[in-house]
Amino acid sequence: xxxxxxxxxxxxxxxxxxxxxxxxxxxxxxxxxxxxxxxxxxxxxxxxxxxxxxxxxxxxxxxxxxxxxxxxxxxxxxxxxxxxxxxxxxxxxxxxxxxxxxxxxxxxxxxxxxxxxxxxxxxxxxxxxxxxxxxxxxxxxxxxxxxxxxxxxxxxxxxxxxxxxxxxxxxxxxxxxxxxxxxxxxxxxxxxxxxxxxxxxxxxxxxxxxxxxxxxxxxxxxxxxxxxxxxxxxxxxxxxxxxxxxxxxxxxxxxxxx
Amino acid sequence: xxxxxxxxxxxxxxxxxxxxxxxxxxxxxxxxxxxxxxxxxxxxxxxxxxxxxxxxxxxxxxxxxxxxxxxxxxxxxxxxxxxxxxxxxxxxxxxxxxxxxxxxxxxxxxxxxxxxxxxxxxxxxxxxxxxxxxxxxxxxxxxxxxxxxxxxxxxxxxxxxxxxxxxxxxxxxxxxxxxxxxxxxxxxxxxxxxxxxxxxxxxxxxxxxxxxxxxxxxxxxxxxxxxxxxxxxxxxxxxxxxxxxxxxxxxxxxxxxxxxxxxxxxxxxxx
Numbered sequence: 001x002x003x004x005x006x007x008x009x010x011x012x013x014x015x016x017x018x019x020x021x022x023x024x025x026x027x028x029x030x031x032x033x034x035x036x037x038x039x040x041x042x043x044x045x046x047x048x049x050x051x052x053x054x055x056x057x058x059x060x061x062x063x064x065x066x067x068x069x070x071x072x073x074x075x076x077x078x079x080x081x082x083x084x085x086x087x088x089x090x091x092x093x094x095x096x097x098x099x100x101x102x103x104x105x106x107x108x109x110x111x112x113x114x115x116x117x118x119x120x121x122x123x124x125x126x127x128x129x130x131x132x133x134x135x136x137x138x139x140x141x142x143x144x145x146x147x148x149x150x151x152x153x154x155x156x157x158x159x160x161x162x163x164x165x166x167x168x169x170x171x172x173x174x175x176x177x178x179x180x181x182x183x184x185x186x187x188x189x190x191x192x193x194x195x196x197x198x199x200x201x202x203x204x205x206x207x208x209x210x211x212x213x214x215x216x217x218x219x220x221x222x223x224x225x226x227x228x229x230x231x232x233x234x235x236x237x238x239x240x241x242x243x244x245x246x247x248x249x250x251x252x253x254x255x256x257x258x
Numbered sequence: 259x260x261x262x263x264x265x266x267x268x269x270x271x272x273x274x275x276x277x278x279x280x281x282x283x284x285x286x287x288x289x290x291x292x293x294x295x296x297x298x299x300x301x302x303x304x305x306x307x308x309x310x311x312x313x314x315x316x317x318x319x320x321x322x323x324x325x326x327x328x329x330x331x332x333x334x335x336x337x338x339x340x341x342x343x344x345x346x347x348x349x350x351x352x353x354x355x356x357x358x359x360x361x362x363x364x365x366x367x368x369x370x371x372x373x374x375x376x377x378x379x380x381x382x383x384x385x386x387x388x389x390x391x392x393x394x395x396x397x398x399x400x401x402x403x404x405x406x407x408x409x410x411x412x413x414x415x416x417x418x419x420x421x422x423x424x425x426x427x428x429x430x431x432x433x434x435x436x437x438x439x440x441x442x443x444x445x446x447x448x449x450x451x452x453x454x455x456x457x458x459x460x461x462x463x464x465x466x467x468x469x470x471x472x473x474x475x476x477x478x479x480x481x482x483x484x485x486x487x488x489x490x491x492x493x494x495x496x497x498x499x500x501x502x503x504x505x506x507x508x509x510x511x512x513x514x515x516x517x518x519x520x521x522x523x524x525x526x527x528x529x
Contacts, residue, residue, distance in 0.1 A: 048378065051375075051378075052374075052375050053375065054375075072376075073376055076372065076375045076376055077280055080277065080280070080368055080371070080372050080375075081280065081281065081284055081286060083368065084277075084281065084286065084364060084365070084368045085286055240346060242346075242371070
């Protein structure tokens with residue numbers, strides 16, 4: 001047993017370090033608001049990283065596939081039973097994150113003899129107007145960072161990356177470049193550039209400043225040559241209740257700027 | 259020594275429950291009592307709804323239902339929706355007890371979506387057809403007690419092996435029957451089957467060759483004929499301007515015909 005409090009603090013610190021190391025290589029994900037909704041973009045070689053949770057909610061994740069899968073299934077089950085017993089309008093990302101996922105992840109993280117969730121999650125929920133969109137990130141320790149719940153100026157984008165440095169640089173890039181009413185193809189370009197910024201900032205020798213446009217496009221070109229673009233949108237004015245749509249790789253590539 | 263059986267983590271998606279099982283685990287789906295031999299005399303008369311039909315025509319599958327819901331010989335409601343969209347390409351039309359049928363439709367709708375979201379692939383047409391069959395089978399206890407009979411029609415568009423519209427009808431125990439041309443269930447269905455059989459065999463065109471307007475006309479005539487002899491079928495209410503609900507399943511998805519369109523065909527070819 002850990003009897004002395006400082007041992008517990010130490011154990012938690014070790015655990016945090018271990019998890020950060022495990023997550024450090026995760027390919028970044030960018031979620032950006034655009035003219036008709038919200039776009040999720042990442043680049044990958046094998047595993048799917050962007051998922052549909054419910055009619056108006058999508059999720060991106062990095063971490064251990066087994067843990068992502070458990071959290072994903074839990075989120076889908078909670079949203080589906082809520083949508084079934086009440087209505088689709090009663091399914092809310094805010095409640096899903098604050099009352100269900102975050103406490104579970106915090107508990108798993110702090111019980112030092114049990115396994116934590118090696119996962120970092122990025123959610124977006126599309127509202128009936130851009131004002132009601134919600135972007136929300138849950139970390140492995142249950143910490144929630146949200147854009148849309150407070151009275152602060154809205155960013156209308158969110159990022160997820162393996163390291164803090166990478167995520168911060170992506171945010172800095174998007175604060176400068178993101179246009180809220182861009183058409184889809186422009187949004188894809190900005191999101192892919194943000195991805196490149198995040199990728200270049202990873203690792204110990206990662207860049208600490210936003211790279212120039214030439215460097216970004218060169219890096220992006222190299223990456224696109226041997227990885228698939230994974231992208232999905234939540235569309236606001238979709239006639240169907242289900243707003244989630246996967247974008248095919250070719251559909252995304254056709255709109256790319258050189 | 260025998261190898262132990264492979265035990266999968268219940269959270270492993272390949273071993274996960276289907277959506278009705280999730281609901282049952284959470285106590286959100288009623289477990290129907292086992293059928294008992296003698297249901298006894300029951301004075302409770304459930305609300306029922308009647309006469310739905312579907313047939314394949316040139317533009318896909320047309321599914322139509324009258325709007326009347328009855329309990330015994332009382333008309334309960336004259337604007338009931340018996341043709342329900344389950345997903346982008348599937349329609350379930352119901353004859354029988356609406357309370358049970360609407361619940362089934364909700365379970366079914368969520369089952370298909372739950373499967374797609376958890377398993378990251380669309381459920382096959384056979385899987386969907388079977389899912390409805392299982393719900394009907396699970397409901398059989400109510401059927402025997404005389405309070406929950408549902409006899410649905412299921413129409414969908416199959417994107418797999420050979421893209422085409424598919425049409426099924428069921429009996430109350432859950433047996434599914436795929437049909438090539440048409441299906442009708444509910445109390446007014448004998449008249450409707452007669453008309454559809456006649457039209458398909460000796461009409462000007464086979465049902466499959468009809469264009470949209472012709473198909474709507476046949477559907478309206480069939481429902482009007484059913485209503486002529488069956489009090490539980492609403493047909494077309496001429497004074498109240500209540501028209502049957504008609505939806506079409508095609509390659510592009512589901513179209514709900516606007517009332518003006520149905521009214522126009524009605525004035526031209528039926529009234």
